Amino acid sequence: METLRILVVDDEPGMRLGMTRCIEGLTVEVPEVRQVVGFTVETAEDGQGALAALASFRPDLLLLDYKLPDLSGLEVLKHIHEHQLDVLTIMVTAYATLETAIVATRQGAFDFLAKPYNPGELRGVVQKAARHLVLGRQARRLEEEKRKVRFQFISVLAHELKSPLAAVEGYLYLLQDPTLLAGRPEAAQQVVERSLVRLEGMRKLITDLLDMTRLESGQKARNLMSMDLAAVVTDLVRNQEPVAAPRGIALAVEAPAPVAVTADAGEVEILVNNLVSNAIKYNRDGGTVTVQVRTGPAGEALLSVTDTGIGMAPEEQARLFGEFVRIKNARTANILGSGLGLSIVRKIVDLYHGRVEVRSTPDVGSTFTVTLPLPDEGRA
Amino acid sequence: MSHVSTHGASDAPSFEGRTALVVDDDPDLLLQLQVGLEAIGFRVVAAHGEAETESLLPDLLAGRRPDVAILDLMMEHDDSGFILAWRLKRTFPGLPVLLVTAVSHRTGMDFDAATRDERSWVRADAVLTKPVRFDQVRRELSRLLGPA
Numbered sequence: 001m002e003t004l005r006i007l008v009v010d011d012e013p014g015m016r017l018g019m020t021r022c023i024e025g026l027t028v029e030v031p032e033v034r035q036v037v038g039f040t041v042e043t044a045e046d047g048q049g050a051l052a053a054l055a056s057f058r059p060d061l062l063l064l065d066y067k068l069p070d071l072s073g074l075e076v077l078k079h080i081h082e083h084q085l086d087v088l089t090i091m092v093t094a095y096a097t098l099e100t101a102i103v104a105t106r107q108g109a110f111d112f113l114a115k116p117y118n119p120g121e122l123r124g125v126v127q128k129a130a131r132h133l134v135l136g137r138q139a140r141r142l143e144e145e146k147r148k149v150r151f152q153f154i155s156v157l158a159h160e161l162k163s164p165l166a167a168v169e170g171y172l173y174l175l176q177d178p179t180l181l182a183g184r185p186e187a188a189q190q191v192v193e194r195s196l197v198r199l200e201g202m203r204k205l206i207t208d209l210l211d212m213t214r215l216e217s218g219q220k221a222r223n224l225m226s227m228d229l230a231a232v233v234t235d236l237v238r239n240q241e242p243v244a245a246p247r248g249i250a251l252a253v254e255a256p257a258p259v260a261v262t263a264d265a266g267e268v269e270i271l272v273n274n275l276v277s278n279a280i281k282y283n284r285d286g287g288t289v290t291v292q293v294r295t296g297p298a299g300e301a302l303l304s305v306t307d308t309g310i311g312m313a314p315e316e317q318a319r320l321f322g323e324f325v326r327i328k329n330a331r332t333a334n335i336l337g338s339g340l341g342l343s344i345v346r347k348i349v350d351l352y353h354g355r356v357e358v359r360s361t362p363d364v365g366s367t368f369t370v371t372l373p374l375p376d377e378g379r380a
Numbered sequence: 381m382s383h384v385s386t387h388g389a390s391d392a393p394s395f396e397g398r399t400a401l402v403v404d405d406d407p408d409l410l411l412q413l414q415v416g417l418e419a420i421g422f423r424v425v426a427a428h429g430e431a432e433t434e435s436l437l438p439d440l441l442a443g444r445r446p447d448v449a450i451l452d453l454m455m456e457h458d459d460s461g462f463i464l465a466w467r468l469k470r471t472f473p474g475l476p477v478l479l480v481t482a483v484s485h486r487t488g489m490d491f492d493a494a495t496r497d498e499r500s501w502v503r504a505d506a507v508l509t510k511p512v513r514f515d516q517v518r519r520e521l522s523r524l525l526g527p528a
Contacts, residue, residue, distance in 0.1 A: 166511045167408035173513045174412060180419040180514070187415045194408055 001027070001036050004130055007059035008043045009050040009076070010092070011069050016043040019063060022119045028130045033138045037130050047071025051079055059087055061129050063113070066093035066100065077107035088129050092117075156324045160205060160339065164198040171195045205338035211270050212340055215347050222264045222351075229301050229372075230255035230293045232265070236272040237291050240280060248286040251276075255293040261301045261372055263352065271348045272303070274341040275368050279307035281335055282366070296371065300354075304369040311362040320358060321346045345370075395525065396421035399444050401436075403427045403464060404452040404480070409512075413450060416514040420521075430460040437471060445472055448525060450517070451504075453481035465503040476524040477503065478517070482510040 008019045020041045028037045042057045044050045047070045053059070062080075066073040073091055080087060091104045094115040101112055110132065113125050171191045174180055181188040234253045244251050261268075272291075279289040287308035296302045310332070312320070319325050324339035326332070345368075349356045352372045360366035400422040404410040407428070414424045425446065427433040440446060449468050453461035465477045506520045 163406075167406075167412075169511060170408065170412040170514070173515070174416055174419075177515065180416060184415075184419065187418070190411065191415060194411060198408065 001038050002134070003038050003040050004060040004133065005057060006039050006041050006061045006063060006126070007050065007053050007057055007087075008041060008063045009045075009047075009053075009068065010043075010063075010065040011045050013045070015065075016045070019043075019122065022122050023126055026123055026126065028127045028134075030131050030134045032135060035134060037134055039126070039130075047076055050076050054080065054083075054085055054087065060133055061126065062087050062089045063126075064089050064091055064109075066091055066104075074104065074107055077104065077109060081108050088133055090125050090129055153323065157209070160324060161202065164202040164205075167198045168195045201338070205340065208338040208340040208344060212344050212347065215267075215344065215351070222267070224262050224264055226260060226262050227265065227268070229259040229261045229263075229268070229303065230257065232268055233272055233291060233293050233303065236269060237276055237289075240273070240276050243277065244280050244289065247280070247283070249280055249283050250288045251280075252288060252290045253293070254290065257295070259293050259295050259301050263372070267348045267351065271345055271370065274345050275303075275305040275370070278337075278341060278368075279305050279309070279366075281337065282332070283307045283309035287365075299374045301372040302369065303372070304367055306365060306367040308365045311364050311366055312358075312360040313362055317358050317360055321356070394421040395447075395521065397423075398447040398525065399423045399425060400521075401425045401427070401433070401440065401446040401449040401468070403429065403433050403450070403455070403461075405429045405455040406452070409452070409480075409510075412514065413517065416517065417450075420518060429455040430464055431456060433464055434467075437467075441471065446475060448476045448478065448521060450478045450480060453479055462503060469503060476505045478520055478524065479504040479507045480510060480512055480517075481507060 006023055008016055010016050010019070020043060023039050023041050026039055030037060042053055044053045047068045050064070064073050064076055077089060080089065088110045089108065090111045090113055091109045092113045092115060093100060110129055111125050113122060171194060174191055181191065234255055237251050237253050241251060276289060276291065283289060290306045292304045294302050321342050323343045326337055326339045345356055349370055354370060354372040356368060356370045358366060358368050398421065400417050402410060402413045402417065402424055404413065405428055410426055410428065414426050417424050425436065425440065427436055451461040451464050455461065461479050461481065465479065468475055468477065505524055508516055508520060
């Protein structure tokens, strides 16, 4: 239970005691953040005492009598404003005119309590202020968390973009020196080829990044329509032939019957392309990629992509869907990837309330299976 | 494979007949060093990391002892380069070691091998910070090995 500090400022001892008794033991539920809040109370009998307690007790809430023997409530508010203190003020006044209300609000008061009040009214304003405070802090925490994640993402992204640049720069420095590669056309060829490969990897990273940003922003209007997943996947797989053929990798589609889904064509394309290009990339030369599309027992659409490649150990599989996660080992050292592909796959599958699972055996291969529930089950 | 540069022998000393052990887990940096070193006459033994280098040691001992080692710092471990430098210097006493590192950039950790004190701690004879241009490597090698 979180405890909020309340400072009660009133020159009448009876009022201070009454308020304290009324607030101590009070709890406020804030169901939005699943929190229960309690209170601890301190009191001050005049303006100077209030200023001292603001500094030492650092209250979250201030119950402030408008009329104090030395300072006015407005002067205390001014002090809070000038020192940018993080405290929510409830002005307590016997002269609750519209005019005082406006002036005090301008000075930063959160709420009013008019004298005379009953304990229920006091608890009411305190509860309202406490809820406001807890929700505001929660929002700030989330905002802070979001900023951190974003910063981390950008740091990793910057690193991932710098790495191909550094590689290409290094190759260009070699080519720049006329003495180095003169008479060594094979080495020069290798230098140019690797540069092109790294630049292509960088382009893929940028494309993936744009895909992901588009998915996350929700700004691109999704165009959900009925389609036959079997036919769509067959076409998309065929488009990858030029990538698979040079390495002697066979692409097979097993889609014996139409599979009706309601989906966005662009999202399906990104999903299938990511899975199939991974299956090619992490395959062995002369291997096979088998793509199956079928309808499951509950009418759900099942898409599985199986390769005969390097596979993964269980601990590698567990990390697979994170952003910029690339499985690093001797077998993947020469395979380039943005580290975003499977994270994008997961994001798309989430949009359809589906699942993506992986089964893999090192040196045998991996199968990625996407399950898309019927649109009337989950909301696509 | 080893090509002797016919251009300006004065500014491009040939290291013909020397062997360089090059270790980096970044395949592009490894290839760049290999291509560049071969161009200036080295025979290159390349390894992708700490473990692979360890497995090459018997061969290196049986065959030709390397004349210089160029090691990346952060590979399997953050200090792979240090560990390899220590091991190699013990196996091949007097072997000059050039450490190539992005460490000061990435972790804020900074060091060089300019003073004797630092050399004994780092166990490298020279340190280059990434990104490294090949002409810097060549300059360090000329300094460490002298013109052939």
